[in-house]
Amino acid sequence: MTQSTADYDRRIADLEARLRAFEGRLPPPAQRPRTAEMAERFGLLVAWVLLILVLGWFKPDQMFAWNSYAVMFGSTAMIVVLTLGLLIPLTTGDFDLSVASTMALASMLIAVLNVRMGWSIEGAIVMALLAGMAVGAVNAVFVLWFGIHSLIVTLGTGYFINGIVLWISGSNVISGVSMDLVNVVILTRFLGIPLAFWFATALTVVIWYAFQHTALGRRLLFVGRGREVARLSGVNVARVRAGSLIASGAIAALAGVLYTGMRGAADPSSALSFLLPAFAAAFLGSTTLYPGRFNAPGAFVAVFFLSTGIMGLNFLGVPSFVQNLFYGGGLVVAVSISQLIRKRRPMD
Amino acid sequence: MTTAPALQISNLSKRFGGALALDGVALSVARGEVHGLLGSNGSGKSTLIKVLAGFHTPEPGAEVRLYGRLAPLPIPGPRVRALGLAFVHQHLGLIPSLSVTENLRLGTLATASRWRIDWQAEHDSAAAVFARYDLALDPRAEVARLSPVQQALLAIVRAVEDLRGASREPGVLVLDEPTPFLPRAGVEQLFRLVRATVAEGASVIFVSHDVDEVREITDRATILRDGKLIDTVVTTRTSHDAFVERIIGRSMSAYGGAAKARPAAAPAVQVEGLAGPGVGPVTLDIAPGEILGLTGLIGAGYDAVPALLYGARRARAGRLRIAGRALPLSGMEPQAALARGIVYLPADRLGAAGVGSLPVGDNVGLPVLGRLKRGLALLSRDINSHAAQLGAQAGVKPNLPALPLSALSGGNAQKALLAKLLQIEPQLLLLDEPTQGVDVGARQDIWDALDRAASGGACVLIGSTDYEQLAQLCHRVLVFSRGQILTELTGADLTKDRIAEACFRSTSLPERSPA
Numbered sequence: 061m062t063q064s065t066a067d068y069d070r071r072i073a074d075l076e077a078r079l080r081a082f083e084g085r086l087p088p089p090a091q092r093p094r095t096a097e098m099a100e101r102f103g104l105l106v107a108w109v110l111l112i113l114v115l116g117w118f119k120p121d122q123m124f125a126w127n128s129y130a131v132m133f134g135s136t137a138m139i140v141v142l143t144l145g146l147l148i149p150l151t152t153g154d155f156d157l158s159v160a161s162t163m164a165l166a167s168m169l170i171a172v173l174n175v176r177m178g179w180s181i182e183g184a185i186v187m188a189l190l191a192g193m194a195v196g197a198v199n200a201v202f203v204l205w206f207g208i209h210s211l212i213v214t215l216g217t218g219y220f221i222n223g224i225v226l227w228i229s230g231s232n233v234i235s236g237v238s239m240d241l242v243n244v245v246i247l248t249r250f251l252g253i254p255l256a257f258w259f260a261t262a263l264t265v266v267i268w269y270a271f272q273h274t275a276l277g278r279r280l281l282f283v284g285r286g287r288e289v290a291r292l293s294g295v296n297v298a299r300v301r302a303g304s305l306i307a308s309g310a311i312a313a314l315a316g317v318l319y320t321g322m323r324g325a326a327d328p329s330s331a332l333s334f335l336l337p338a339f340a341a342a343f344l345g346s347t348t349l350y351p352g353r354f355n356a357p358g359a360f361v362a363v364f365f366l367s368t369g370i371m372g373l374n375f376l377g378v379p380s381f382v383q384n385l386f387y388g389g390g391l392v393v394a395v396s397i398s399q400l401i402r403k404r405r406p407m408d
Numbered sequence: 409m410t411t412a413p414a415l416q417i418s419n420l421s422k423r424f425g426g427a428l429a430l431d432g433v434a435l436s437v438a439r440g441e442v443h444g445l446l447g448s449n450g451s452g453k454s455t456l457i458k459v460l461a462g463f464h465t466p467e468p469g470a471e472v473r474l475y476g477r478l479a480p481l482p483i484p485g486p487r488v489r490a491l492g493l494a495f496v497h498q499h500l501g502l503i504p505s506l507s508v509t510e511n512l513r514l515g516t517l518a519t520a521s522r523w524r525i526d527w528q529a530e531h532d533s534a535a536a537v538f539a540r541y542d543l544a545l546d547p548r549a550e551v552a553r554l555s556p557v558q559q560a561l562l563a564i565v566r567a568v569e570d571l572r573g574a575s576r577e578p579g580v581l582v583l584d585e586p587t588p589f590l591p592r593a594g595v596e597q598l599f600r601l602v603r604a605t606v607a608e609g610a611s612v613i614f615v616s617h618d619v620d621e622v623r624e625i626t627d628r629a630t631i632l633r634d635g636k637l638i639d640t641v642v643t644t645r646t647s648h649d650a651f652v653e654r655i656i657g658r659s660m661s662a663y664g665g666a667a668k669a670r671p672a673a674a675p676a677v678q679v680e681g682l683a684g685p686g687v688g689p690v691t692l693d694i695a696p697g698e699i700l701g702l703t704g705l706i707g708a709g710y711d712a713v714p715a716l717l718y719g720a721r722r723a724r725a726g727r728l729r730i731a732g733r734a735l736p737l738s739g740m741e742p743q744a745a746l747a748r749g750i751v752y753l754p755a756d757r758l759g760a761a762g763v764g765s766l767p768v769g770d771n772v773g774l775p776v777l778g779r780l781k782r783g784l785a786l787l788s789r790d791i792n793s794h795a796a797q798l799g800a801q802a803g804v805k806p807n808l809p810a811l812p813l814s815a816l817s818g819g820n821a822q823k824a825l826l827a828k829l830l831q832i833e834p835q836l837l838l839l840d841e842p843t844q845g846v847d848v849g850a851r852q853d854i855w856d857a858l859d860r861a862a863s864g865g866a867c868v869l870i871g872s873t874d875y876e877q878l879a880q881l882c883h884r885v886l887v888f889s890r891g892q893i894l895t896e897l898t899g900a901d902l903t904k905d906r907i908a909e910a911c912f913r914s915t916s917l918p919e920r921s922p923a
Contacts, residue, residue: 068427069848072848073848073849076847076848076849077849079849269785272788273784273785273786273787274786275777275778275781275786277786278770278773278774278777278786279774279777281766281770282763282766282770282774285763285765285766286759286760286762286763286766288756288759288760289759289760289761289762289763291720291742292718292720292742292752292754292760292761293742293746293774293775294742294743294745294746294747294775295743296743352765
């Protein structure tokens with residue numbers, strides 16, 4: 061910008077040359093100490109072990125019994141799946157508040173189609189997954205074509221879907237879903253843990269791989285962090301965002317399939333209470349393993365960290381409202397920790 | 409005391425690091441005077457305005473008097489109005505979604521605690537204000553629906569009204585480049601308002617690039633160059649040429665151009681009838697190996713051309729012919745441009761060119777992720793070693809691809825982002841102010857990289873106001889005025905002086921057809 065005299069520029073150029081010679085001799089700038097980085101990456105795993113030890117101090121019989129964990133792993137698998145679905149739009153910079161409603165819809169669709177209308181269980185599952193994708197597509201239309209903030213759109217569509225669920229179920233619990241599904245999800249065990257857990261684990265690996273080791277995963281990250289940068293780098297931002305909303309709808313529906321299989325029945329409202337745990341786990345997971353990024357293994361660990369805490373408090377005989385304290389507090393604490401990692405820059 | 413000038417500045421200096429941005433400047437504005445402030449980029453006029461607004465602390469020894477009273481230095485920003493100073497910047501500071509009245513009263517609404525606002529009375533008093541200045545503004549209209557001219561008028565009236573309320577004196581209104589984006593008819597309306605304001609006793613400092621406008625509206629004018637006061641002249645006794653001479657000076661001919669010979673090959677890129685917001689129709693061509701510069705004064709429209717050619721912004725019309733194929737520019741998308749070997753480096757480094765919170769390696773690797781895959785897996789290790797290799801060629805320091813992009817200095821980030829584009833061996837390279845906020849050493853590295861790309865056969869198009877850069881780097885420079893090409897400079901004509909001269913002369917010939 062400055063238009064100064066030739067003499068002045070010569071002096072600057074001279075100084076620059078000396079500075080560059082000096083820079084060349086310097087060691088690379090100090091990286092953060094490795095211990096701090098390790099503490100950040102594995103802090104949540106360490107906290108999990110500590111939590112087990114502390115709760116085990118009071119209730120060793122239950123807290124140190126493998127069966128407690130086998131049951132807990134199986135019964136929280138659908139929260140893992142729901143969280144994994146949520147991670148995708150969070151990474152591309154959109155909120156999806158309709159995931160729990162989509163899960164409830166899928167769960168109820170299976171029960172209605174299978175029990176009331178006599179569809180085969182396979183057909184019902186396919187239909188439920190398609191319904192989840194349809195919800196994602198509707199969200200995408202409103203977010204991208206009308207340009208409305210995803211928070212508002214998915215808040216509205218979520219509530220709308222709750223209405224549909226009440227309607228198709230007549231506000232009743234529908235039980236008697238095919239035992240084939242129940243067998244596959246919860247009754248069949250591997251290493252003592254219901255298959256539902258292993259499905260969730262497999263999906264965690266798939267999402268981890270997609271985020272970490274594919275070009276698509278990097279593009280998702282760029283779309284979330286800098287939409288204009290991504291667009292100018294030739295990424296089709298609208299397609300990526302639409303795809304991520306549709307994927308989250310489909311995966312939320314899968315969580316609904318597991319939820320129905322876990323109980324052999326569907327009720328219109330209980331799935332809705334998983335929205336906050338999923339958000340809490342997604343944000344808590346983003347503080348660990350790959351700190352600063354929404355990541356699948358982090359979310360996986362976070363779900364079981366939170367569930368272990370709740371399980372232990374239940375063993376201690378603490379009333380059930382503590383669940384709300386734990387999940388709600390967990391979300392805010394998780395976001396606060398990730399803000400400290402980001403050195404308290406405003407969230408975007 | 410009543411005869412003291414409205415504003416008197418003496419011995420005003422401001423140092424940034426080693427550079428003197430202002431060097432003992434003196435300035436006096438009489439009551440009821442319109443005083444022009446002229447100078448090219450880096451002349452120190454914006455620094456002067458920022459000192460008056462209280463953004464900068466001047467060096468000791470400076471004195472600023474308003475209506476004879478010594479103002480405290482640095483000037484206290486919040487009390488600047490009470491001292492008798494008001495500013496209207498190019499960015500007008502209006503809130504588009506609020507009404508005209510709300511914007512007009514923004515100052516009091518934002519600070520005073522009032523529990524009983526009578527909107528009818530507020531609208532009526534706003535209407536009375538506009539009537540006094542003979543303006544047709546609807547107090548209830550939403551500001552977003554006003555034309556750019558009406559918005560500028562509203563901002564000026566607001567500043568004048570705020571002065572009346574806050575200061576006992578009529579006050580000094582500083583208009584900082586208010587006109588470059590206004591049509592001619594709008595400029596006249598604005599000048600009428602300025603005259604009405606002055607008739608009420610206020611003084612106006614009119615900051616501009618545009619010599620003709622300064623000659624039309626001001627009584628006297630002060631010209632700055634390289635932080636020094638060059639002259640204060642009586643406008644009616646100063647010719648257009650005399651102004652231009654004082655603005656660009658004759659002392660800088662030490663900077664010759666590189667006088668590069670233009671490649672003789674047939675053009676590889678042709679642009680026909682490009683039109684977009686504030687620019688067009690523009691027709692130009694670039695030969696393989698040629699570096700073409702686009703420049704002009706602020707508002708001339710040259711800066712939109714790279715973004716429009718890439719599809720980063722939507723063009724209204726035009727065709728781009730590259731490698732024998734014609735692409736309509738009104739439907740251009742970045743993806744399609746990339747597929748044709750066109751790349752674009754925006755000026756907004758961490759907003760549009762790269763993501764600061766992500767690693768340098770990811771930023772550099774983004775366009776070639778497919779190539780870096782090993783079987784099915786894309787490994788961070790491979791991305792980083794690729795980026796480290798490119799970084800070493802481009803001279804990025806420190807060359808650590810795992811660092812976030814925001815950890816690099818401006819110059820090093822720019823080198824990395826340029827390497828990101830050059831790795832795909834583009835046919836057409838579009839750049840917007842490629843060395844803005846970049847240190848001298850990195851600037852040379854970036855020029856060298858562009859020279860290498862051009863000698864490899866790429867077409868390079870640079871939009872810039874850095875005349876020295878254009879003189880050093882380009883084979884040919886097109887000077888824009890009012891959205892059209894006015895002059896073409898090549899060979900021996902391609903010097904910093906001649907480019908500056910062409911830019912400042914451009915305003916005297918507003919309606920000439922493209923050269």
